[in-house]
Amino acid sequence: MEENGIPPNKTKFTKIYVEMHSRMFTSKHASxxxxxxxxxxxRAAEAFKFWLGLPNSYYGSEWRLEL
Structure with a gap:
């Protein structure tokens, strides 16, 4: 976001990420x-991290085909 001239609201995005992260962990005995x-x-959390420009595992490599 910062690279594109958009100032991020880091407090807001930190809160969103923490809420998403806390909901990810459920019992292994879940339905x-x-x-x-x-x-x-x-998957959504990794895509969100990619959108923010943070390291993520959602897009681990270049999306374009190598010729």
């Missing part, structure tokens, strides 16, 4: 639907 939601939330 399949709950486990699926947890996986989707983890």
């Amino acid at each position: 399949q639907a709950r486990q699926d939601r947890r996986i989707e939330r983890k």
